[in-house]
Amino acid sequence: MKATISVALVQLFFILPITAALGLAADIEGSRDHPQFKRYEGSEIVKYEHRKYDSLIIPLGKATNSQTLKDSREIEGAITRLTYKIPMGRSPLEVIRNYEKELQANGFKVLFSGQKDALGSYFAEAAGYKEIKWPPNVPGLTLNSDKQIYMAAEKTEPGGSAMVTLYGVENRFWAGNLKNVEKGQTLLHVDIIESKIMEEKMVTVAAEEMAEQISASGSIALYGIYFDTDKSTIKPESTDTLEQIAKLLQDKTDLNLLVVGHTDNVGSFGYNLKLAQDRAGAVVRELGQKYGVQPDRLKPVGVSYACPVSSNRSENGRSKNRRVELVEHTP
Incomplete structure (x- = not known):
């Protein structure tokens, strides 16, 4: 038993020095990196969303079909969702390994990771990435299960916790409507969920x-x-x-x-x-x-x-x- 808790926004406990990460003109309007989570060098933000408080299903196992994961966890807190276009010539594996090294150096524990068939052919759909679309209605993250890799990592401290998930996939087709994503170019989706443990001032039972x-x-x-x-x-x-x-x-x-x-x-x-x-x-x-x-x-x-x-x-x-x-x- 821990203290009774509620969840709210808290600053993450890490800084990833992957790049100097100045804002790039090519980023979509209104987007920005997470304050404590910097981008892979040379990448551009092509999708962005921030919610002050919400819940998100975190995949922790292989997809058995397009709607079911072997294991998952629902997390509540402040949610930042970013999709990056990675420079040509960088594979999903290279990008994820770069992040993994930095996360572990900053005290994060990998809860689940996998690639290709280990994730299942329908992993992107079951994990909810099908809902992230580009005009006119293209779910760019679901286009290539042969070149996919995923990782979920968590860090917990007395004051709160942070969960980071990363999903990398290589674009199989040329699609100009994916903000000029080329065939063979890697897309990286990052979800950051922040929660804070707070003791509730409960009335003592007499x-x-x-x-x-x-x-x-x-x-x-x-x-x-x-x-x-x-x-x-x-x-x-x-x-x-x-x-x-x-x-x-x-x-x-x-x-x-x-x-x-x-x-x-x-x-x-x-x-x-x-x-x-x-x-x-x-x-x-x-x-x-x-x-x-x-x-x-x-x-x-x-x-x-x-x-x-x-x-x-x-x-x-x-x-x-x-x-x-x-x-x-x-x-």
């Missing part, structure tokens, strides 16, 4: 309310216990909630509890199972050592992401799944 809900339904979910990212260290701002749990147990002397740790699905099930168990154990130790609760009244349990209360496909849903639950327990 001991009396905990007692009422446990009596009525047998359990209560708490979002006021905070941990360091990917750790079981309890943060100081958890004090109010821990005090109320201790008061609950002091008032209800016959009540025993399972302290259940829940996570989202980022990472493997086994990794999250251990993290959830460690966090539940940390809560039990904290209540025993600092608040004098008898250890035999509490049992820590970790369940990984086995019991979600919301979809893990969005950050908002994952934030609801990261929680500690108190469950009435009869030893």
